Amino acid sequence: MSQLTINTMCLLKDEESFMEGNHHLNETWLTKREDSCWSCKSDMRCVVREIYNGLKALQNHRDWKPIPTYMDLHSAPLSWNCNFDKDLAKWSLLMMGSDGEERKSSILQLGNILKRQGVSNDVLEKVQTESMDGETAHSTHKSSRRLDAERQVREDPVVRDYLHKIYFFDYLVFPFSRAPLDAKYQTDFWKIPENR
Template structure:
């Protein structure tokens, strides 16, 4: 006969009172149910709310400095919008606020020149223009065969991360009102972006759905599956400077010619790209100078932008260290303040930037312990 256990409960009027005995077999099942229920609840909580601890790697090396845990980590595979011209083995990726509309227009033209012309489309069309190409599955989804083909070429337009943020701020807060209810307050806007990206990178439930603002503000390394095959991509830097734009368009023209596109079509793309802009372009906006001044003058804004985009500068420009200086010269000094031999009143920004990149390339890790 099974033994019995005695269970007690608290009665505020009578103290401890003895309850009826309960068979241990039945009680065992109840305890199992309770244990499994608690375990399931903890599992669900952990899945949705567990904060990931991560080690940041750049080019296979550990990156470590004081406060690194507050930085937005690179290579979170978050967003991609692939555009494909399969017959010519060409893939592009439209990165929000990095000439994405121009990228879509160019790839639609390359995908089907006849339909593009028949619909009277142009390279300066905006997102409101309906395009037949975007209804085609082949245009939006590269096949596995194409992805694995060594002759497939990939390109994406990229921008200086801080300039990209300025365009986002002008577009969402000045020209329209999709500004996190910040009422044009740049401090509020950048803080909201930072918190949104931290939530996505820190918690697994952040991947359940895409956040429109995160798509536009996320680091470049979060785009286009760059975490898997960045080395396969031609990254074409597009800035507001005419010569810089010209250089990138010439680079694209060479890519297109190598992929077999006829010279007349390539020349048209060159001419139209250099001569026009989409309607929501902001690089010539009268408000841009004021926004850039605010970033230069406000250390709080610079600090958050620094934390969001630091790894974009280090990773995507390892071969062009001068761009590290775009973080603002004062921030570059801040980054390299452990390097006492080059940080003084007569510092050389290019030299500091080169030191940052060399540290990453030559040593086991990037370790500026004085960095804050």
């Protein structure tokens, strides 16, 4: 999804160059991808612990601003971007799922958003067609490694605990359903009851 977003932004920023270069929204612009998962391999406990520690270091040292790593940028909570926590009402949110029907619905919504912003019909058609037409070269939503990672997320309480710590605030800022979260996080557990 990140590559599709980057390509769409490039198209919208400089339509003429994008079209003249005969670029496609599913192109992979990065020629070299580093093995960025530390040395965790398929150990999700290791991955989420490293993500948590890296993001915690960024959060705790805003005064000297360490340079975020590739993994920090890809795993940071959505609510850390664009002052979402303050200006959410100014944004049109687009929920994008990996399922084909969810993706199609989201792409149609994106088309409506772009149309309201005055984007040309040619660009609208390109975005809608190419977003549904295949995937980037490093797409993971159908890979066996992703399926194994998702299994670990469902079944391992340590992995789930880290993920809740990392992303819970996103569930407060955005209108996400809390149903997939563990029971404690489906409630407003941090609030003090008014009767006290």
